[in-house]
Amino acid sequence: MEKSKKWVRATLSVTxxxxxxxxxxxxxxxxxxxxxxxxxxLYYELNNERSQNDGIIRHFDYDxxxxxxxxxxxxxxxxxxxLFQVNSIKVxxxxxxxxxxxxxxxxxxxxxxxxxxxxxPLDYAYLMDDADRVRDDLGSYPDYLYDNNPFNxxxxxxxxxxxxxxxxxxxxxxxxxxxGGITSFDDYSNWMEGTEFGKAAVLxxxxxxxxxxxxQPFVEEIEEMVRKNITENVVELAKENPDVQFYYYLTPYSVxxxxxxxxxxxxxxxxxxEEYAIKLMLECDNIHLFSFNTEFDMIxxxxxxxxxxxxxxxxxxxxxxxxxxxxxxxxxxxxQDYLAVEREFFMNYDYEEILND
Amino acid sequence: xxxxxxxxIFCFFPICFLxxxxxxxxxxxxxxxxxxxxxxxxxxxxFNPAYLLxxxxxxxxxxxxxxxxxxxKTKPVLVFALAVNLGIILYFKYMDFFIENVNAxxxxxxxxxxxxxxxxxxxxxxxxxxxxxDAYRGQVPDYDFLTYACYVxxxxxxxxxxxxxxxxxxxxxxxxxxxxxxxxxxxxGLYMFAIGLGKKVLLADVFGVAVNWGFEDVPSLKATxxxxxxxxxxxxxxxDFSGYCDMxxxxxxxxxxxxxxxxxxxxxxxxxxxxxxxWHMTLSRFFTRYVYIPLGGNRKGDVRTYVNLFIVFLxxxxxxGAAWTFVVWSVLNGIFVIVTRMFRxxxxxxxxxxxxxxxxxxxxxxxxxxxxxxxxxxIEFIKQILYVDFTNIDVNILYGFxxxxxxxxxxxxxxxxxxxxxxxxxxxxLGLLIVLGAPSSNEMLASFKPTVKNxxxxxVLLAASILSFSGISTFLYFNF
Numbered sequence: 087m088e089k090s091k092k093w094v095r096a097t098l099s100v101t102x103x104x105x106x107x108x109x110x111x112x113x114x115x116x117x118x119x120x121x122x123x124x125x126x127x128l129y130y131e132l133n134n135e136r137s138q139n140d141g142i143i144r145h146f147d148y149d150x151x152x153x154x155x156x157x158x159x160x161x162x163x164x165x166x167x168x169l170f171q172v173n174s175i176k177v178x179x180x181x182x183x184x185x186x187x188x189x190x191x192x193x194x195x196x197x198x199x200x201x202x203x204x205x206x207p208l209d210y211a212y213l214m215d216d217a218d219r220v221r222d223d224l225g226s227y228p229d230y231l232y233d234n235n236p237f238n239x240x241x242x243x244x245x246x247x248x249x250x251x252x253x254x255x256x257x258x259x260x261x262x263x264x265x266g267g268i269t270s271f272d273d274y275s276n277w278m279e280g281t282e283f284g285k286a287a288v289l290x291x292x293x294x295x296x297x298x299x300x301x302q303p304f305v306e307e308i309e310e311m312v313r314k315n316i317t318e319n320v321v322e323l324a325k326e327n328p329d330v331q332f333y334y335y336l337t338p339y340s341v342x343x344x345x346x347x348x349x350x351x352x353x354x355x356x357x358x359x360e361e362y363a364i365k366l367m368l369e370c371d372n373i374h375l376f377s378f379n380t381e382f383d384m385i386x387x388x389x390x391x392x393x394x395x396x397x398x399x400x401x402x403x404x405x406x407x408x409x410x411x412x413x414x415x416x417x418x419x420x421x422q423d424y425l426a427v428e429r430e431f432f433m434n435y436d437y438e439e440i441l442n443d
Numbered sequence: 444x445x446x447x448x449x450x451x452i453f454c455f456f457p458i459c460f461l462x463x464x465x466x467x468x469x470x471x472x473x474x475x476x477x478x479x480x481x482x483x484x485x486x487x488x489x490f491n492p493a494y495l496l497x498x499x500x501x502x503x504x505x506x507x508x509x510x511x512x513x514x515x516k517t518k519p520v521l522v523f524a525l526a527v528n529l530g531i532i533l534y535f536k537y538m539d540f541f542i543e544n545v546n547a548x549x550x551x552x553x554x555x556x557x558x559x560x561x562x563x564x565x566x567x568x569x570x571x572x573x574x575x576x577d578a579y580r581g582q583v584p585d586y587d588f589l590t591y592a593c594y595v596x597x598x599x600x601x602x603x604x605x606x607x608x609x610x611x612x613x614x615x616x617x618x619x620x621x622x623x624x625x626x627x628x629x630x631x632g633l634y635m636f637a638i639g640l641g642k643k644v645l646l647a648d649v650f651g652v653a654v655n656w657g658f659e660d661v662p663s664l665k666a667t668x669x670x671x672x673x674x675x676x677x678x679x680x681x682x683d684f685s686g687y688c689d690m691x692x693x694x695x696x697x698x699x700x701x702x703x704x705x706x707x708x709x710x711x712x713x714x715x716x717x718x719x720x721x722w723h724m725t726l727s728r729f730f731t732r733y734v735y736i737p738l739g740g741n742r743k744g745d746v747r748t749y750v751n752l753f754i755v756f757l758x759x760x761x762x763x764g765a766a767w768t769f770v771v772w773s774v775l776n777g778i779f780v781i782v783t784r785m786f787r788x789x790x791x792x793x794x795x796x797x798x799x800x801x802x803x804x805x806x807x808x809x810x811x812x813x814x815x816x817x818x819x820x821x822i823e824f825i826k827q828i829l830y831v832d833f834t835n836i837d838v839n840i841l842y843g844f845x846x847x848x849x850x851x852x853x854x855x856x857x858x859x860x861x862x863x864x865x866x867x868x869x870x871x872x873l874g875l876l877i878v879l880g881a882p883s884s885n886e887m888l889a890s891f892k893p894t895v896k897n898x899x900x901x902x903v904l905l906a907a908s909i910l911s912f913s914g915i916s917t918f919l920y921f922n923f
Binding site for chain 2: 087088089090091092093094096097098099100101104105108134137238240241242244245246247248249250251252254255
């Protein structure tokens with residue numbers, strides 16, 4: 087009996103020692119920056135947005151941030167830093183909803199009182215989302231990294247995938263002479279390499295734009311959804327933090343996207359949604375709101391796009407320059423004119439033109 | 444709650460183990476039972492608290508039937524009790540299946556009820572059916588409600604068996620000698636739990652990746668991949684289910700409760716009859732006791748025996764799930780058992796190696812029906828094998844076996860450069876070695892000794908398994 091008792095103790099000790107030693111590697115190296123920033127001598131690859139962004143936001147040293155969906159992935163923080171004389175991070179959340187992005191900005195403000203500038207694309211197609219929508223359709227969310235519950239960190243520290251696929255290879259690389267560092271934010275999640283741009287990529291096998299079967303109206307329910315989404319996920323945070331400057335812009339989708347909306351009978355509704363959203367956002371002095379939808383040369387040139395929505399990194403660079411110079415900024419004085427020009431163009435555009443050479 | 448979860452290992456079981464034995468120290472054993480019942484309900488309700496209503500209702504109802512039969516041993520009470528139990532399982536498990544079939548046959552469009560299947564309902568319902576039948580037969584002594592509820596809900600066996608009968612478990616729960624910590628049991632139980640956990644987490648889940656991929660798009664499999672996938676499923680199913688049972692047996696043992704064995708190296712069987720004596724043994728026992736023998740068993744001539752066997756396998760098919768695929772799987776096995784019985788001499792005179800190949804080959808082929816999403820998918824799967832169009836192993840199968848440890852050790856070495864599919868080979872070889880070459884976990888348990896070797900084996904296996912509970916979260920959103 088005594089021998090068995092000792093055996094049980096010894097066995098559990100072996101288990102615990104293995105777990106503690108191996109988890110120590112994860113805690114010390116911390117590839118997701120859950121406990122601290124990178125340590126010297128190791129090279130950290132930024133390649134898992136949902137897992138690494140939380141740690142970047144909490145622990146990195148910065149006074150500006152670029153945050154957004156895949157529309158923000160091609161931004162280069164070096165350009166933002168140079169233009170605005172800031173030290174920025176980039177935290178993209180591919181497919182992220184307004185709520186997810188807003189929650190992460192709020193967290194950044196909470197953990198980093200130095201934050202003074204936020205650049206964020208407002209995905210046009212998400213303007214009338216449910217205010218509480220989060221993406222639970224894309225995979226398992228590493229919630230254990232985002233909450234402040236230390237107990238569910240077991241998912242992180244007792245994790246052989248992180249240990250053998252990330253930590254040990256980092257140590258091996260260091261041992262073989264690879265110098266320490268981290269993926270630059272310019273390159274983090276940048277998807278330019280290997281991406282095709284142009285008409286073929288954007289239009290796929292589309293051969294026509296059909297006339298809409300029904301025109302979708304801008305009804306009260308939609309107005310309420312937009313109000314909630316924009317108020318709760320954009321405006322409130324800006325009002326609560328008057329010292330932070332929010333450089334927000336409506337994502338400039340290609341004319342092909344508008345063609346698809348025309349087919350669905352939603353163009354007019356989208357324009358009304360946009361108008362209402364702009365009105366709500368312009369109530370905040372520290373939201374610097376931009377829209378590039380009247381840069382018709384750009385959005386009608388499909389060489390700028392890899393699909394109906396996503397543009398190449400040269401557009402991101404140009405957008406940053408616009409944010410700095412104030413080009414295409416919407417103000418209480420000019421936004422009605424902007425909307426009129428925009429409506430006139432998209433309501434009357436001959437979308438079949440897109441299909442012709 | 445899953446056995447293979449952090450909360451179970453770091454929180455639930457330590458609390459359960461310490462709480463149970465500390466309360467028993469006061470000699471107020473009812474308190475210990477109450478605590479155990481509470482823990483089991485936590486374990487069960489952790490999946491979905493709404494399930495608790497069903498299991499508590501079922502336990503209460505069956506205990507009332509039992510008390511009723513204690514007073515009036517009449518057949519109508521038994522029939523009513525059986526009807527209630529079968530009614531519950533029919534409603535929760537088969538109602539939508541029934542509606543689907545009515546719609547298909549009568550070309551109607553009755554809406555599905557989308558009933559949520561409570562976990563383990565088949566297990567605890569069958570367990571209680573056996574209890575009320577035994578009560579009717581006068582084979583159940585006086586049990587108080589608390590002990591009975593403890594028996595049915597006893598968490599190690601609650602979700603996936605083994606199906607334990609009252610006469611196996613309740614006397615142990617009432618045995619005062621089992622109320623103190625027995626370190627020999629704790630040691631061997633821990634050893635068994637680690638074996639089961641390793642089978643589930645380190646093997647079954649790895650094979651499962653290839654299986655999930657393979658059954659997603661059957662028509663594009665081709666022969667090589669179809670064979671690889673069904674072999675992977677053969678390993679996955681066995682390691683998963685027997686691993687779960689090993690964990691249950693180990694947990695029970697740590698609490699001084701012996702649970703019956705459920706698997707006895709079935710893949711070593713030389714005939715299909717032997718196979719079914721080694722596979723999911725407590726289910727076979729249930730059907731033998733409560734269906735086969737009451738129907739007359741083998742006492743009424745060959746034809747009735749075959750009919751009885753067929754009925755047992757047919758019911759077993761339905762028990763496994765509300766889908767025709769399970770029925771086809773089970774009926775095919777039943778037919779093979781009957782044929783083996785009919786031509787017993789022929790099968791007995793067969794070379795054991797040939798017997799093994801026929802038995803296992805047949806079972807593996809029937810597993811296609813067990814796993815496939817539909818009968819047409821299963822037939823397509825078998826066609827993919829029969830087309831004999833052998834291609835390379837698909838990289839998606841390879842990815843599944845490139846587990847982080849192996850990849851870290853082997854990637855970019857001369858071994859993987861010349862043999863890129865070595866990862867797959869390692870797992871299949873290991874699987875084969877364990878199911879055929881290693882002693883069964885029951886044999887390992889029987890010969891267990893608290894040695895240093897076993898200590899290291901158990902400690903490393905536990906740690907490796909715990910480290911495998913969580914993976915890297917990936918979002919399936921590649922830009923657009």
